[in-house]
Amino acid sequence: SSGLATRRVGSRIVCLKETESTNQVAFKMAEEGAVEGTVVIADAQSAGKGRLGRVWLSPAGVNLYCSVVLRPAIAPMAACQLTFLSVVAVARAIESCTSLKPQIKWPNDILINGKKVAGLLNEMNAETEKVNFVVLGIGVNLNLRMSSIAESLLRHPATSLIEEGGEEVDRVAFTRRLLTELDELYDVFLQEGEGPVRAEWLERSAIRGRSVKVSQGEREFTGEVQGVDSFGALLVKLIDGTVETVLSGDVALV
Numbered sequence: 341s342s343g344l345a346t347r348r349v350g351s352r353i354v355c356l357k358e359t360e361s362t363n364q365v366a367f368k369m370a371e372e373g374a375v376e377g378t379v380v381i382a383d384a385q386s387a388g389k390g391r392l393g394r395v396w397l398s399p400a401g402v403n404l405y406c407s408v409v410l411r412p413a414i415a416p417m418a419a420c421q422l423t424f425l426s427v428v429a430v431a432r433a434i435e436s437c438t439s440l441k442p443q444i445k446w447p448n449d450i451l452i453n454g455k456k457v458a459g460l461l462n463e464m465n466a467e468t469e470k471v472n473f474v475v476l477g478i479g480v481n482l483n484l485r486m487s488s489i490a491e492s493l494l495r496h497p498a499t500s501l502i503e504e505g506g507e508e509v510d511r512v513a514f515t516r517r518l519l520t521e522l523d524e525l526y527d528v529f530l531q532e533g534e535g536p537v538r539a540e541w542l543e544r545s546a547i548r549g550r551s552v553k554v555s556q557g558e559r560e561f562t563g564e565v566q567g568v569d570s571f572g573a574l575l576v577k578l579i580d581g582t583v584e585t586v587l588s589g590d591v592a593l594v
């Protein structure tokens with residue numbers, strides 16, 4: 341057993357030395373019936389996946405790469421709510437293992453001092469009416485020295501906990517904390533719905549009330565962030581007072 345005092349997350353933990361992508365492994369295991377709470381952790385990923393088909397740099401030994409299988413009885417439309425869970429769990433774990441103050445940037449980036457320190461990639465398998473399973477993929481830069489990475493490989497300003505906090509982070513302790521927080525948040529989600537977790541997400545989010553520029557392909561507009569709806573969409577109030585519901589795109593503070 342993992343020794344974790346959790347209800348669901350970590351019911352089974354698979355640790356791999358190197359794999360292409362923990363999301364890919366977890367997805368395959370879930371398709372083959374893996375129990376809810378199954379966690380796949382790798383020391384290194386040779387083809388770590390980021391959002392929008394991007395690559396997630398995954399060198400060995402220094403960071404956390406993990407994927408969690410959940411099987412909530414929800415509609416596919418509601419699955420994006422699970423992003424709130426992993427974002428908040430990572431933020432809590434960072435706060436509990438370091439003295440750093442993480443910020444959340446919609447939809448699922450975690451920043452420290454304006455630089456990205458963690459990324460989340462959820463993938464799901466669903467039918468029209470119900471979700472079969474969701475894989476929550478979580479990558480956190482723990483002890484990565486940014487000078488070891490060529491600038492050209494980074495799309496956004498990126499950082500790690502050691503770069504920001506100056507202290508090495510115990511990978512096992514961090515992982516345990518993260519899985520414990522995720523389990524607790526998932527329990528709240530199942531008992532009380534997405535409300536409480538979304539409220540914490542919003543409270544921690546650095547963009548509430550701020551002016552942002554939204555880019556959706558060709559289309560760009562600026563407005564003030566009002567909040568986030570129960571489907572994870574960002575609500576942006578335009579200059580003329582209308583509120584735009586933003587389901588996808590890139591958001592930058594202006």
Ligand code: BTN
Nearest residue numbers: 361363389390391459460477479
């Ligand atoms: C992003 O910000 O673009 C999302 C990055 C998600 C990276 C994690 S690392 C563990 C899991 N396995 C993957 O291949 N991707 C996610």
